[in-house]
Amino acid sequence: MEYKKIKVSAKSPVPQLAGSIVISVENGDNVELRAVGASAVNQMYKAIASARGTLASKGKDLYIKPGFDEIREDGCEKTVMIAHIVIH
Secondary structure (H helix, E strand, O other): OOOOOOOOOOOHHHHHHHHHHHHHHHHOOEEEEEEOHHHHHHHHHHHHHHHHHHHHHHOOEEEEEEEEEEHHHHHHHHEEEEEEEEEE
Protein backbone atom coordinates (compact mmCIF):
# COMPACT_ATOMS: atom_id res chain seq x y z
CA MET A 1 0.00 0.00 0.00
CA GLU A 2 1.37 3.41 -0.98
CA TYR A 3 1.44 6.20 1.57
CA LYS A 4 1.90 9.94 1.20
CA LYS A 5 4.70 10.68 3.70
CA ILE A 6 4.56 13.80 5.84
CA LYS A 7 7.43 14.66 8.18
CA VAL A 8 6.39 16.35 11.41
CA SER A 9 8.65 18.54 13.55
CA ALA A 10 8.19 20.09 16.96
CA LYS A 11 7.46 23.39 15.19
CA SER A 12 4.87 22.01 12.74
CA PRO A 13 1.72 24.13 13.05
CA VAL A 14 -1.18 21.87 14.04
CA PRO A 15 -3.85 23.60 11.86
CA GLN A 16 -1.72 23.36 8.70
CA LEU A 17 -0.73 19.77 9.43
CA ALA A 18 -4.36 18.81 10.09
CA GLY A 19 -5.34 20.53 6.83
CA SER A 20 -2.73 18.53 4.92
CA ILE A 21 -4.10 15.32 6.40
CA VAL A 22 -7.70 16.23 5.50
CA ILE A 23 -6.81 17.25 1.93
CA SER A 24 -4.72 14.10 1.39
CA VAL A 25 -7.45 11.83 2.74
CA GLU A 26 -10.14 13.58 0.68
CA ASN A 27 -7.95 13.03 -2.41
CA GLY A 28 -7.95 9.30 -1.65
CA ASP A 29 -4.38 9.12 -0.37
CA ASN A 30 -3.27 7.04 2.58
CA VAL A 31 -1.01 9.12 4.82
CA GLU A 32 2.11 8.26 6.78
CA LEU A 33 3.14 10.81 9.40
CA ARG A 34 6.69 10.56 10.77
CA ALA A 35 7.93 12.31 13.91
CA VAL A 36 11.18 12.24 15.91
CA GLY A 37 11.06 13.46 19.50
CA ALA A 38 8.35 13.95 22.08
CA SER A 39 7.34 17.45 20.93
CA ALA A 40 7.02 16.34 17.31
CA VAL A 41 4.93 13.31 18.32
CA ASN A 42 2.71 15.64 20.36
CA GLN A 43 2.14 17.89 17.33
CA MET A 44 1.47 14.84 15.16
CA TYR A 45 -1.27 13.44 17.40
CA LYS A 46 -2.89 16.84 17.98
CA ALA A 47 -3.10 17.27 14.19
CA ILE A 48 -4.54 13.76 13.78
CA ALA A 49 -7.23 14.51 16.38
CA SER A 50 -8.08 17.80 14.66
CA ALA A 51 -8.22 16.19 11.20
CA ARG A 52 -10.38 13.38 12.55
CA GLY A 53 -12.86 15.93 13.92
CA THR A 54 -13.00 17.77 10.60
CA LEU A 55 -13.55 14.56 8.65
CA ALA A 56 -16.14 13.29 11.17
CA SER A 57 -18.28 16.34 10.39
CA LYS A 58 -18.23 15.11 6.77
CA GLY A 59 -19.27 11.57 7.73
CA LYS A 60 -15.81 10.00 7.42
CA ASP A 61 -13.59 8.35 10.02
CA LEU A 62 -9.86 7.86 10.25
CA TYR A 63 -8.08 4.71 11.30
CA ILE A 64 -4.63 5.17 12.78
CA LYS A 65 -2.03 2.43 12.90
CA PRO A 66 0.92 3.55 15.05
CA GLY A 67 4.39 2.13 14.60
CA PHE A 68 8.12 2.73 14.94
CA ASP A 69 11.14 2.91 12.67
CA GLU A 70 14.85 3.56 13.15
CA ILE A 71 16.85 6.19 11.27
CA ARG A 72 20.50 7.17 11.35
CA GLU A 73 21.06 10.91 11.62
CA ASP A 74 24.38 12.63 12.35
CA GLY A 75 25.92 9.27 13.26
CA CYS A 76 23.21 8.54 15.86
CA GLU A 77 20.35 6.08 15.69
CA LYS A 78 16.98 7.67 16.39
CA THR A 79 13.53 6.20 16.81
CA VAL A 80 10.83 7.56 14.54
CA MET A 81 7.19 7.41 15.60
CA ILE A 82 4.98 6.58 12.63
CA ALA A 83 1.22 6.95 12.25
CA HIS A 84 -0.38 5.34 9.20
CA ILE A 85 -3.73 6.95 8.48
CA VAL A 86 -6.42 5.45 6.26
CA ILE A 87 -10.01 6.51 5.72
CA HIS A 88 -12.87 4.19 6.51
